Amino acid sequence: MSHLWDRLNEARSRLEPVQSKYRVIYENPDDMDAPASIMCPAPEWMAAAMAGGILPPIETYQRDRDVADGQPKEHPYAAPIGPMTEEEAIEYLVLKDCPRSTVEYKGNRQVLKIVPVEMIPTDRSFRNAWRIAQ
Amino acid sequence: MSTVVTSNISDGTDTVGTEYVVNGSAKCFWRTSGGYTGLPSSLNVSSLVDNGVGNYDITTTNAFVSSSDMTNISGVSSSAARIHGSIVSSASVIACRVFDSGGTAANTNSTGAIFGELA
Numbered sequence: 001m002s003h004l005w006d007r008l009n010e011a012r013s014r015l016e017p018v019q020s021k022y023r024v025i026y027e028n029p030d031d032m033d034a035p036a037s038i039m040c041p042a043p044e045w046m047a048a049a050m051a052g053g054i055l056p057p058i059e060t061y062q063r064d065r066d067v068a069d070g071q072p073k074e075h076p077y078a079a080p081i082g083p084m085t086e087e088e089a090i091e092y093l094v095l096k097d098c099p100r101s102t103v104e105y106k107g108n109r110q111v112l113k114i115v116p117v118e119m120i121p122t123d124r125s126f127r128n129a130w131r132i133a134q
Numbered sequence: 135m136s137t138v139v140t141s142n143i144s145d146g147t148d149t150v151g152t153e154y155v156v157n158g159s160a161k162c163f164w165r166t167s168g169g170y171t172g173l174p175s176s177l178n179v180s181s182l183v184d185n186g187v188g189n190y191d192i193t194t195t196n197a198f199v200s201s202s203d204m205t206n207i208s209g210v211s212s213s214a215a216r217i218h219g220s221i222v223s224s225a226s227v228i229a230c231r232v233f234d235s236g237g238t239a240a241n242t243n244s245t246g247a248i249f250g251e252l253a
Contacts, residue, residue: 004196005161005252008178019172038184042164042173045180045195055195064253069225070200073253097181097193124169124241128186 004076007054008044015051017043022090023120025132026112030101036130038120041093049092052083061096090114110134160247162194162228169241188232188239192246197226199251204228208246225253 024039048054056078064073084092095103098112105111110132121130142149162178170184183191198204201222210232221229228248234240 003252005178008195012177035186037186038171040171040173040182040184042176042179042181042195044176048195064197069202073197073225076196076253093181097183120171122168122171124187127169127241130186 011048011054012044015047018046019043020046022114023117024114026098026102028099029105035128036132049084049089053080057081058092058095161252163247164192165245166243190230192228194226197253199253201225204248204250206248210242210244
């Protein structure tokens with residue numbers, strides 16, 4: 001089984017980057033005074049996710065969150081999974097890169113939204129006041 | 135893709151061990167656009183998170199062994215912004231901050247690269 005790094009390099013030389021039509025807006029329940037965060041998937045990562053045979057199962061990343069710094073991690077050596085649709089790739093990315101407190105939030109405030117990229121304002125005036133509309 | 139396996143690389147005069155080339159290359163890099171709304175070019179990056187003015191995070195696809203062994207280099211693509219700092223928050227997340235010459239947070243496109251040993 002090749003290392004994840006080798007697969008990423010090979011994929012970058014072979015695949016055209018894919019600009020996602022989605023963005024993920026989220027708030028961190030542990031820091032409710034902070035502005036909403038906007039997650040943009042990396043086009044090279046999106047291409048790898050949609051091609052398949054490159055990224056490891058999401059469960060390996062979730063288990064590695066509990067691995068102490070400096071200790072061996074599972075995800076670089078796990079067998080890769082198959083191709084994902086763009087929507088499945090975004091869900092995978094939410095589980096991988098969003099704060100755990102956001103993903104596991106059980107309150108009645110909406111703290112995460114997957115939206116078309118056109119919904120993100122291009123005018124960044126008052127950027128630090130952005131919140132998710134409730 | 136084929137693989138060249140060799141222990142040394144030479145230009146005919148100078149010779150260097152392959153491990154210096156392999157270990158000396160950046161294991162992650164990125165360039166932002168549109169404030170922090172896009173990533174025109176990246177390697178080993180899964181996402182960019184825009185946290186506000188002059189404040190974004192980069193998350194890697196392949197984590198590093200340890201946050202304490204990651205060396206980061208970063209810069210900005212505008213002379214108006216003077217400071218770009220990136221802080222390794224974990225073995226897979228790099229927190230970046232950009233300020234103008236007055237010390238105020240600024241939405242300026244920036245670049246970064248991380249060196250170190252991958253997990």
